[in-house]
Amino acid sequence: MRGRVLDVLGTLARFGLAAVWLVSGAIKAADAGQTYVAVRAYDVLPLSLVGPVAAVLPWLELALGLLLLAGLGVRLAAIVSAALLVAFMAGIVQAWARGLAIDCGCFGGGGPVDPDATAYGAELLRDTGFLVLAGWLIARPRTVVALDGILSGRTVT
Numbered sequence: 001m002r003g004r005v006l007d008v009l010g011t012l013a014r015f016g017l018a019a020v021w022l023v024s025g026a027i028k029a030a031d032a033g034q035t036y037v038a039v040r041a042y043d044v045l046p047l048s049l050v051g052p053v054a055a056v057l058p059w060l061e062l063a064l065g066l067l068l069l070a071g072l073g074v075r076l077a078a079i080v081s082a083a084l085l086v087a088f089m090a091g092i093v094q095a096w097a098r099g100l101a102i103d104c105g106c107f108g109g110g111g112p113v114d115p116d117a118t119a120y121g122a123e124l125l126r127d128t129g130f131l132v133l134a135g136w137l138i139a140r141p142r143t144v145v146a147l148d149g150i151l152s153g154r155t156v157t
């Protein structure tokens with residue numbers, strides 16, 4: 001019984017993290033110009049890398065979301081998710097520490113904002129929650145309604 005409850009909790013974590021990546025990736029893909037502005041606002045990448053990062057990021061997020069939604073390669077998708085979230089959090093921390101006034105661009109928008117409009121603490125808290133979901137899936141990737149289970153012969157429904 002305990003294992004079944006943990007499987008269901010893992011499924012909720014998987015679907016939650018999938019939703020995060022699908023929404024953020026779709027918003028970024030729909031407005032590539034704004035994604036470029038958001039990536040550039042962090043002022044950490046050479047200009048020659050801003051464009052490629054802004055171009056790849058939405059599709060990476062969408063791919064992670066689709067893998068997690070399908071339950072395919074859950075542990076690997078969670079590891080990549082955790083690494084990406086840590087990178088995002090490091091970007092927010094460095095922007096805050098340097099006194100930059102930017103919107104993170106995590107779910108659209110991004111770029112310079114009025115200093116009173118920053119929400120670095122809330123953004124870090126939110127991303128910490130997402131990181132907890134990824135950590136759960138790294139530690140325990142078994143979930144219900146997942147292609148991983150079907151492909152391994154373990155049909156958990």
